[in-house]
Amino acid sequence: MSEAPWLTIIGLGEDGLKGLTAASQSALDSTEIVMGPARHLALLGDLPCETIEWPVPFAEGVQQLLSLRGRRVVVLASGDPFWFGAGAVLARHLDPHEWQSLSTSSVFSLVANRLGWPLETTLCLGLHAAPLTRVRPHLATGLRLIVLLRDGAAVRDLADYLGEAGFGETSMTVFEALGGPRERVTEMQAKALPDTTFQHPVCVACDILGAGAAVPLASGRPDTWFDNDGQITKQPIRALTLSALAPHPFEHLWDVGGGSGSIGIEWLLCHPTLQATTIEPRPDRAARITANAASLGVDRLRVVTGAAPEALVGLDAPQAVFIGGGLSENLLHWLVENLAAGTRLVANAVTLETEALLLQAQEHHGGELMRLELSRSEPLGPRRGWKASYPIVQWSVTL
Structure with a gap:
């Protein structure tokens, strides 16, 4: 019989404990340590076990986590840990038998269901730790894009970037704390962003529109x-x-x-x-x-x-x-x-x-x-x- 994994990665939604599956709740009930960002720990409230706040930058927490090997540990991540999440980073440092992942609905799935967008034809990008220019090869009228951003200020950065690229008429739907009690949804055009402050965690759905130049798909670009x-x-x-x-x-x-x-x-x-x-x-x-x-x-x-x-x-x-x-x-x-x-x-x-x-x-x-x-x-x-x-x-x- 194979040894039970010492690490469980739990995908957490903004509704905290309410959104946990039975398997995730069982893992939390039996763990010695819960490790995660301060926001995720706050969503779970008071826990009977030891809690460790994941440090910034993220890489510093990996070594701290590995030092806990042999104890029963839960790491908190957002939604689906293996879709632009922490899961893939952690798995690179562990043997397959050492961990298990219990996910919930990803932000991409939640947004697609809200808007009625077919996820298989929607571009999904995680730009919370990557430059906005990652979207440039894909920009073209008709593209539907769901993007995770690092913080609320990045919403304006994205709107400005789309405008500079000639896609200022893009329809943007900003989702803050999607699925939780703090949820707020704002709709606007990229060129007419309201004078408001957006709160993390933030995700933006973009229906790209404008006269900007699209990067040709064939080799031999101009x-x-x-x-x-x-x-x-x-x-x-x-x-x-x-x-x-x-x-x-x-x-x-x-x-x-x-x-x-x-x-x-x-x-x-x-x-x-x-x-x-x-x-x-x-x-x-x-x-x-x-x-x-x-x-x-x-x-x-x-x-x-x-x-x-x-x-x-x-x-x-x-x-x-x-x-x-x-x-x-x-x-x-x-x-x-x-x-x-x-x-x-x-x-x-x-x-x-x-x-x-x-x-x-x-x-x-x-x-x-x-x-x-x-x-x-x-x-x-x-x-x-x-x-x-x-x-x-x-x-x-x-x-």
Whole structure:
């Protein structure tokens, strides 16, 4: 018979004890210690056992909790602990047999039921510990969004952000202390937020409306989405490059010679499980890459300031590598010698010198060479003609 878990994570609603399931009430009745935020402890009133207030920042409480291993402990969380809650963080530090989770209805479910929104087509985000820019890739008229915010002041921040993005006509429904005796619901447009103070815990449902620009879903977003100093893989070439890199869920990309960061950013926009590290030797460009990633909602992009291959040492191994700048024989040799078999490598060359490197690399390591030539129509006197850009030679190979 397996040993009973010493830790129980209980999802708590704003109605406190009234909303507890029989299993959650039983766990509370038999526990030695209840640990949780002050607000959650207050919802339960006086308890016969020891109580510990979870410290801020949250990470400090994890070690305190682990020191209680072997005693019967209940940790209080909001609603469903495994939907933008504390459950996943705690589970990473514990073996599966050490804990159990007893959830109640999540805030997302409560809001969807209040508004009659199908939850499967509604975007749900937890931004209580993340920047508001996480919503940017999704913003488009017709989107329904339910978002958890860190505090009442963040409601105005969200309204301002939507307005600046061109979606000030969005209908916002603010839920405070949803499901409890302090519940308050306020409806307004983002551009007409009332002069009022909102209280934590707060959740906002947004029916997005406005003339703001939506980020295209296809790879090869317009260059205007990326602040740059001219060092950027241009839109058509970027689309072909992302196709050659062929992102798969849970993969990690090295973008060597980031420039504006457009390749790494577009890689991350493909799927939320993807990771990317951009290596850029110039500090000003590295700062620009970080800003571009944040503005497009992929702040998880890691930016390393340094020159390759030296800056690659010690990085988490990639499944795909793109070389857009700083291509050299030394770099290619390092990659071939140090990357695991099966790693996909894509390199673009513009100059004759780097093109020669790729020709030689393809001869030794195989793969596919492709020459990309693009022309755009431009005025030519009273008529129009084709103006060709520099041709790009692209080498793609699986090592």
